[in-house]
Amino acid sequence: MVWPAMKTPLALKLILCGLMAAVAGAAVAAVPPAQAYSGRRVSRLSAVQVAYLTSCGGCHGVEGVSAPQAVPTLKALTGSFLCTRQGRQFIVRLPDVALSSLSNRMLTRVMNWVVFDLGAPVAGGHEAHRYTVAEVARLRREPLTQTGLTPYREQVVAHLGARCAVPAGLTVYGAAYAVGVKSSSPKS
């Protein structure tokens, strides 16, 4: 079964492109080896880490890095989005953030963890403060579902670059997409 050839509704395509954006041949060297998690020491995960891992960490990576060209890196980068109001709002209004199944309260905790812990350092300025539950609740009511995400992201990042010193890693993401499903038993 070749799934991507199927006619899919636009909404499904958006979801797939938003989260599952992938390109064959993305920098494999930057991939953290799965063996890194095979040690005997089992890390204990807090509630916010569990929410991050089960809602975001599969694609974005357990430590916020997966395939940088295919999936945006979070580690040491998300803090930069708090340089501008537009950037601060952008990362909550992303469809897979705004429309996630997390409650407002837990989504707020996850965003603060992703920005201030995983994504540190945080850019200075007026917008460099923690998200409140009310703010996240308001922003997620306006998900970016009617916007071409790739050009909009480029615009957001360009504004960040004009205002703050942003890491070069912010411009790595954004390339062609490829999506697939397993071809034969038992996934066919």
Added chain:
Amino acid sequence: MNRLDNWGERVTRRLAGRLSRRSALSRLGALLVAAPAFPLLPVQRARAADSAAHAQKGTDFSRAAQTHDDTACNYWRYCGIDGNLCSCCGGSTHSCPPGSQPSPTSWIGSCINPDDQRAYLIAYRDCCGANECNQCSCLNTDHAMPIYRPQANNHIIWCFGTQSFEYHCSMAVLVGLAE
């Protein structure tokens, strides 16, 4: 002794005079029927509640899971796996067989370890870039979502970000203990 005999006779005769045989039988019957309807000692009730809570913990999969053979579909970490077990293909639960590459992307679910009854996060990470292994095909669905929630769907080939989309096998990498 004589006095005990007399007392016994008196009690029996008084009972016989007051109660009919049918009345005695009906009361005994009612007692037998009604007894199970009343919970007995509080200790027993507490234990029953305890075991009910215990039974609700976990999933059908975790109650039948084992922790010693990672080449069997009912190994505890495989509660949401769909595909060929890398453990049967020359790899392991956390390493790809030679000639294939681990995907940097995966979906993350959680499984209960029957040894300690605690939930662990598991990354279902596919190995890609080699012909499909076709050994130990398993399909378990704990925490897996339908394909319209692709972030947690186990039917998708999770090879996003590898050089090849050719599916080889699936791992179940232990991410950590959910506190």
